[in-house]
Amino acid sequence: MTDLVMRKIPFSFEGVEFIWNRDNPVFSIAMNKMSFFAIGFERYICQAVRDAEALIKDPEVLAEARAFREQEAIHSVAHRKHIKALIARYPGLQGTLDKVIGSFDELYKRESLKFHLGYVGGLESVFTPMFRMLIDHRDVLFEKGDARVASLFLWHFFEEIEHRSSGLIVYDEVVGSYLYRVRNYRHYMRHAKDMYAMMDAEFREHVTDVPHSYYMMKSDVVLPLKSRLRSFFGILAAQLPWHNPEHEALPDYYYEWGKRYQGGEDMTRIYGTREAEPVHAEPELVAA
Numbered sequence: 001m002t003d004l005v006m007r008k009i010p011f012s013f014e015g016v017e018f019i020w021n022r023d024n025p026v027f028s029i030a031m032n033k034m035s036f037f038a039i040g041f042e043r044y045i046c047q048a049v050r051d052a053e054a055l056i057k058d059p060e061v062l063a064e065a066r067a068f069r070e071q072e073a074i075h076s077v078a079h080r081k082h083i084k085a086l087i088a089r090y091p092g093l094q095g096t097l098d099k100v101i102g103s104f105d106e107l108y109k110r111e112s113l114k115f116h117l118g119y120v121g122g123l124e125s126v127f128t129p130m131f132r133m134l135i136d137h138r139d140v141l142f143e144k145g146d147a148r149v150a151s152l153f154l155w156h157f158f159e160e161i162e163h164r165s166s167g168l169i170v171y172d173e174v175v176g177s178y179l180y181r182v183r184n185y186r187h188y189m190r191h192a193k194d195m196y197a198m199m200d201a202e203f204r205e206h207v208t209d210v211p212h213s214y215y216m217m218k219s220d221v222v223l224p225l226k227s228r229l230r231s232f233f234g235i236l237a238a239q240l241p242w243h244n245p246e247h248e249a250l251p252d253y254y255y256e257w258g259k260r261y262q263g264g265e266d267m268t269r270i271y272g273t274r275e276a277e278p279v280h281a282e283p284e285l286v287a288a
Contacts, residue, residue, distance in 0.1 A: 004067040004163055009155060009267050011078050013085035013148050018207050019214070021145030021272075026219040028145070029210075031153055032086065033199045035079045037192070038156070040100035041123070042076040045069070045167075047108055048116035052174045061173045068166035071159055082152060092206030099202070100195060107191060117171045118181040119188040122239075124160070124167030128248045129234025131157040133227050135251045140221050142272055150272030158257045164245040178241045185239060 019028045049069040056062045087093045108116060134141060135157055142150035171181065204215055237243055261267055 004064075004071055004166070006067075006070055006074060007155070007159070007261065007267075008074055009078070011081055011148065011152055011268050013082045013152075016082065016085045016146060016148060018086060018089065018210055020149040021142070023144045024141065024219060024221055025210075025214045026217050027141055027221065029203065029214060031149065032203070033196055034153075035082050036097060036100050036199055037195055038079045039076050039083060039097065040104040040195070042072040042079075043101065044104040044108060044116070045072045045120050046076075048113065048120055049170055051113055052117055052170055055174050056170070058173060061169055064166055065170050068163050068170065071163055075156055075159065078152060078156070082149065090206050090208075093202070096199060096202040096206065099198060103191070103195060103198075114175050114177075114180065115184060115187075117167075117175055118184050119191075121167040121171035122181055122185050122188050123192070124164070125238040125243070125245055126235045127157075127160045128164045128245055128250075129231045129238065131160055132234070132249075132251045133223065133231040135253050136227060137221075137223050138253065138271065140223075145272045147269040147272035151268055151270045154253075154257065154271055155267060158254060161250060161254055164248065168245065182239055 018032065019025045020031075021028045046069050049065050049072075053062060053065050053069075056065060083093070083097055087097070135154065138150075138154065142154065175181070200215060203210075204212055234248070238245070257270070260270060
């Protein structure tokens with residue numbers, strides 16, 4: 001049976017700033033894109049896994065699929081709260097969210113269930129090495145940011161690592177073709193890349209009080225080469241036929257976060273500062 005836990009953490013983001021970490025605006029924007037993407041992708045996951053459940057014969061795999069889908073639905077609700085707060089400040093971002101969801105809806109209509117489960121399993125398989133890098137360097141990425149946003153992402157990263165095997169378990173049960181998944185990996189990545197490019201253009205258009213230069217800057221924070229290489233090779237390893245996410249090395253903070261949750265701490269502000277200071281662009285910096 002699955003050991004996934006449903007944690008409905010009462011996040012609240014009223015008045016949250018778009019640049020929620022003033023010391024690292026580039027990373028702030030990147031995580032905001034991830035929040036938008038998460039809503040569309042997790043909705044897509046729920047659709048695909050729900051349709052797959054009718055084809056699953058193994059009761060343990062079925063239990064895993066249902067728990068996986070429930071966790072992803074909870075993630076989507078939390079990120080919707082974050083994005084709702086940003087839309088309240090920048091109403092044009094509602095159209096951005098609609099485009100993200102619409103892209104996944106169109107993809108779902110166009111492609112087969114086999115493709116969707118491959119997308120889910122393929123992308124979920126790379127999250128552990130990618131998110132481990134971010135967690136390991138949370139001090140320089142999240143510590144000076146708004147605690148509400150920092151805590152949202154660290155919770156999400158924890159649960160993505162917790163269900164790191166779920167997407168492939170469902171894919172292998174229903175589809176089972178390693179070659180099909182790997183052959184289509186470039187299509188999954190192209191769709192995700194297109195989503196991020198679209199969001200970049202949308203942010204520039206609708207978030208009018210943030211300097212356009214922020215979108216062209218490189219972050220002042222450069223993570224250690226060793227960590228970046230470990231993440232890169234971990235992502236590559238996830239595409240090998242014998243790869244089993246269950247055997248991946250996990251960050252120490254994964255265990256710390258779990259213990260603090262079990263201890264009853266307020267996980268809505270478990271990391272970061274209380275709130276970010278407002279940031280406003282100089283008029284000449286936001287010219288179209």
